[in-house]
Amino acid sequence: MSEVQAKKVNKDRISALPDEVICHILSFLKTEDVVMTIFLSKRWKNIWASVRSLDFCDTGNPDTISFSRFIDNVLFFRDSTDIHKFRLHSISVEDFDRVCGWIGAAVRRNVAELNLSVNYYGGDEDHPQIFELPQSVFTCKTLRVLQLWSNFIVNAPASGCFPNLKSLYVHFDRPVNNSMEKLFSCCPVLEDLSIHGTHGRYGDEAVLNFTVSAPELKTLKVRWTTQNDYEKCNFLVVAPKLETFHLWLYPSTDCYLENVKSLVRVTIALQDHVADEDRLFSIRGTALLAVISSVRHLSLSAHCLKGCCLPVFDKLRRLELALYNCYYWELLKVLLRRSPRLEYLVLELKDFMCPGASSDHQWSTPDSVPICLLTHLKTVSIWGFKGKPDEMDAAKYLLMKGEILKKMTFFSEDLSRTKEEEVYKELSMCKWGSKTCQVKFYGDHQKDEVYSLFGLRSWI
Template identity: 30%
Template sequence: MDSEEMDLFSKLPDEVISHILSSLPTKEAASTSVLAKKWRNLFAFVPSLDFDDSDFLHPEEGKREKDGIIQSFMDFVDRVLALQGDSPIKKFSLNVKTGVDPDRVDRWICNVLQRGVSHLDLFMDFEEDYSLPYQISVSKTLVELKTGYGVDLYSWDDDMFLPMLKTLVLESVGFGRGQFQALLPACPVLEELMLLNMEWRDRNEILSSSSLKKLKISSEDGCLGTFSFDTPNLVFLDYNDFVAEDYPIVNLQNLVEVGINIALTEDRIDRARDNVWKLIHGIRNAKIFCISPLTFEVLSLCCETMPVFKNLTILNIKSVMQQGWQAMPLLLRNCPNLESLYLGV
């Protein structure tokens, strides 16, 4: 068989080839552009780009420190974006570490924003904090934003507005004072929010959104003072944190599924009974409830005022014999419609 008969792949419809190329790592997909003019043109319309400097430098130990290696990575990203020109793009993923030029990162992000990107994954682990470009905060096409590590939002102004954003994932992201309060109203259709190990500047925060349906909060330092949940249409909550000093608002009336892992710091033990009661009373309408060992121990502090979980049908308790079992009898009595009980360690 001659080479033309063997090259059945090139005879596939252009749309199929572009879809296949978008499933490959960007470095491999870009290499096809040297095969022929047709392949170069096809790669220009690949709607998804994924750049990770650790993949680019793999597998040699210490390769990152070698002269020119990081420069070659940055040049590669520049060439790929230049090759694509102004063609539309759907997803852009970037994961880089110290050594990559932040100014170039800004240009790459602005490039895909101008081309109507709808999904952004941006994780920068620099020695110094990196502020996400202001242009992200006013994107009219962005549907999903995931970002984190050494990232902050300090360059975002009060005019931020993300009318299409439905999913927001922030991990170890820094907020300026009052920024979080301005962010949620700027996302009118936001449905899913993840806040992981955030760097708060305000001690008292209100999470207020009428569109939000899924929420995950995870923290390891318990630095917040008061925290309010004003999310009346939330259906899923995963809350992993220290008990706040107070929960002034707990508006979770449509909650369906909740997982709670809360712990107490020594300075908050005296007021824990009232604070825990506010939180637990706010989730009383849930149908599915998963409780961690630490939560079960904290829950025992307010067992005398346990609310009735009239909608609860599934209860999953992970505990050990020494932690909080005195709350079990009252908790079960206050779940009149419970159908399934799971006990684990």
């Protein structure tokens, strides 16, 4: 190879890209790595100053002084380009006034996405000092996305809060007061809200009451855990335009919804594995389902619900249901009976037995055939299928009574090809209600194909 040809092969194509493209590529790196590009060549000397994404994190960096000076220098030597994303995660900076200055600099540069986690433990890992969110954040007109990954003191102004904030993500651990609640009711144009939190240990309130009042909210996700039985948490949601609602609740937590007629998709996971001993659990769960009974798409994981208390889901088209050994099939039969327009059914068979629950979970034929099996149900998917007698009986029933069923699919990591053939042969011996139904199996040997078809299931 000649010298000319070698130069062509080794040509720096990245440096030949326009500044805008290079800045976009660098925006995916931590700011510390971005600044280091000044040593590549003269071409790269000043590019870092135009990158619109800044990412500062002192995790694993014990040198607080150098970390703080680095942020000061980056913000000082940047050009006048706006900052689109600003991420600051700090556990070592004690000077909160300095932190406020950094956040203020991002606000003055018209920040659109702000990602903050600010803690200072000062030698006490269980009691970090709590940072007060600067007033400039509340009044920032360009802010569209706000993520808070730690406890914050919130003193929101009486008016003019978050004029353009569309998305809010809050993750806080054992709040010492109800300060964070103020965030949930001062966002006039908020459309997407996620709340992750834990109540327990050093919390100074035995009962936490959160009100989420957002007139434009369309998507709400709540994942909440209480660590002790005597600590309670209540969520009141007032969101007339809410369309999607995902809820993961652990013991001693209640959620109340008002005026949610726009709901379309709901995920509910009530994770209390000893709830068969707690009547309140069943009451809370069934009351919540009654409020959202007009949804079209429901994902439900609540193994201790009493089926007789469930409402009628007269608009439900798709049901994704986790079935536990505690009440393995009764919940399914009741939901089929109370979902007359159901078209798509997805079952997740889970081997979990509640303490004190009966191990007898045989399938029993319903007294009458649910209307959905005769008129609407088109597809059935069963995950975690092992070919047990009760599972076979349930599958046979669905095949025999599903008069317009088009497909039944079984997913299992335990069935060999030989076992699949045996199961199919046994299913074929009964008279199917639909002559056009297709039965398919996806086992461990077809795992890649399963994931490519359906992706990772995130509803449980």
